[in-house]
Amino acid sequence: xxxxxxxxxxxxxxxxxxxxxxxxxxxxxxxxxxxxxxxxxxxxxxxxxxxxxxxxxxxxxxxxxxxxxxxxxxxxxxxxxxxxxxxxxxxxxxxxxxxxxxxxxxxxxxxxxxxxxxxxxxxxxxxxxxxxxxxxxxxxxxxxxxxxxxxxxxxxxxxxxxxxxxxxxxxxxxxxxxxxxxxxxxxxxxxxxxxxxxxxxxxxxxxxx
Numbered sequence: 001x002x003x004x005x006x007x008x009x010x011x012x013x014x015x016x017x018x019x020x021x022x023x024x025x026x027x028x029x030x031x032x033x034x035x036x037x038x039x040x041x042x043x044x045x046x047x048x049x050x051x052x053x054x055x056x057x058x059x060x061x062x063x064x065x066x067x068x069x070x071x072x073x074x075x076x077x078x079x080x081x082x083x084x085x086x087x088x089x090x091x092x093x094x095x096x097x098x099x100x101x102x103x104x105x106x107x108x109x110x111x112x113x114x115x116x117x118x119x120x121x122x123x124x125x126x127x128x129x130x131x132x133x134x135x136x137x138x139x140x141x142x143x144x145x146x147x148x149x150x151x152x153x154x155x156x157x158x159x160x161x162x163x164x165x166x167x168x169x170x171x172x173x174x175x176x177x178x179x180x181x182x183x184x185x186x187x188x189x190x191x192x193x194x195x196x197x198x199x200x201x202x203x204x205x206x207x208x209x
Contacts, residue, residue: 069109071124072207076101080194080201084134084168085141095140097168098133099147101193104205105129110161110179117161124184125161126150126205128191130176134168142166144176151190151202 077100084097107125109118119125128148134140143165149156159178168174182189187207194200 069107071106071108072209073103073105074205074207075103076128076203076205077103078193078201078203080147082142082147082195085143086138095134095136095138097140097142098135099142099144100131100133101148101203102129102131104189104191104207106207106209107179112161119181119184122184123181125179126182126189127177127179128159130178131173132166132168132176133173135171137170139170140168142168142176145178147194147196147200148178149192149196150180150182151192156192156196 079098079100081096082099084095086095105127107119107127109116110125110127111117130144132142132144145159145162148159150159151157157180160181161179163176163178166174166176187209189205189207191203191205192200193203
């Protein structure tokens with residue numbers, strides 16, 4: 001260290017000489033741990049961003065419904081309080097999210113990453129518009145697809161189009177959407193909403209077209 005101004009050199013006592021190495025050791029340890037701590041924080045932030053980025057069906061996707069492609073709509077307005085993920089511990093379910101399923105729409109087309117995806121011949125999409133409300137004072141992550149199943153007979157089917165993870169800021173609302181591919185001629189459907197191994201509701205969806 002360079003000192004500016006007057007400086008008086010003094011002889012070090014044996015005690016002072018003994019203490020100096022310990023101080024240098026602590027300073028070196030601090031210099032080592034500060035970058036490691038910063039790297040850990042940045043890594044945690046990166047994992048959170050990647051884990052809850054909008055994606056689905058195995059690749060980055062944002063599922064949107066095309067209003068002009070709507071065949072029919074049924075209002076649902078059903079709200080469920082479900083477990084959500086706390087970013088401080090993504091391995092465990094902590095916190096609660098209010099998931100409101102606003103409506104069900106039968107569509108000829110959905111948009112994935114801003115690009116239109118047409119239903120194959122003889123098929124249509126069933127899209128559920130969802131509203132997620134986080135009333136907690138921390139951000140929560142949520143997977144809508146984990147709480148919605150299309151029931152055919154005794155077989156439950158997960159959504160084929162979905163957003164992989166939604167991060168909802170504290171005390172805020174965010175939109176989400178899932179979609180199924182079904183036979184276009186079919187009008188009546190059963191959708192189970194809620195905890196798959198716990199409390200859930202079987203919702204009837206009946207289209208006129």
